[in-house]
Amino acid sequence: MLSKAEEDRLIRRAQRGDGEAVEALIRAHQSALYGYILRLCHRPEVAEDIAQEAFVRVLRHLDRFDPRFRFSTWLFTIARRLWVNHSQKASATADSDAAESWTAEEPRPEELLVAVERKARLRRVLDVAVSCLSPIQQEIVTLFHQHAWTVEALSSHLSIPEGTIKSHLHRARKQMRQVIADDAQLARDAEEALR
Numbered sequence: 001m002l003s004k005a006e007e008d009r010l011i012r013r014a015q016r017g018d019g020e021a022v023e024a025l026i027r028a029h030q031s032a033l034y035g036y037i038l039r040l041c042h043r044p045e046v047a048e049d050i051a052q053e054a055f056v057r058v059l060r061h062l063d064r065f066d067p068r069f070r071f072s073t074w075l076f077t078i079a080r081r082l083w084v085n086h087s088q089k090a091s092a093t094a095d096s097d098a099a100e101s102w103t104a105e106e107p108r109p110e111e112l113l114v115a116v117e118r119k120a121r122l123r124r125v126l127d128v129a130v131s132c133l134s135p136i137q138q139e140i141v142t143l144f145h146q147h148a149w150t151v152e153a154l155s156s157h158l159s160i161p162e163g164t165i166k167s168h169l170h171r172a173r174k175q176m177r178q179v180i181a182d183d184a185q186l187a188r189d190a191e192e193a194l195r
Helices: 004-015 019-042 045-061 072-102 111-129 135-146 151-158 164-184 184-193
Strands: none
Touching: 004 019, 019 045, 019 072, 045 072, 072 135, 111 135, 111 164, 135 151, 135 164, 135 184, 151 164, 151 184, 164 184
């Protein structure tokens, strides 16, 4: 895993058109990104396509990269958005197919819709709560909870002691709970989503 300083140097070189730096960035993140998307979709060909598209988009817009953040966070965020878009397109097709082939043993289409709406509501609540965190806490929470990184991996990746990572996670979760509790609509949405 690249240190932040190494990553920043590679990004600056890649922004100037250095092909070797681009290759090094891809090599450094390719396996982790593919593994993350594969865990989401369980389909190797889809994971490969999404990972490739994420790299294309990141490299096309490398001039927009904000060096205050980690490159991996930006890359994984773009890949996640691509996966969500892909899922929504696939879901529309799957929902119409499911409605045509519905049998009494399967969940009714309206039950599937309720489940999808609950998941979307919970995602919105979490997105708002995470957006209220500091940039470092956003990165730690995202990598820990969405990407299943260990505390040890985060410590190495961010060059921060494991105890500090744990402290950030604890404070971030507490702050997120408070943000949700302080907003009546968010609290209702969270309660309904978790029913």
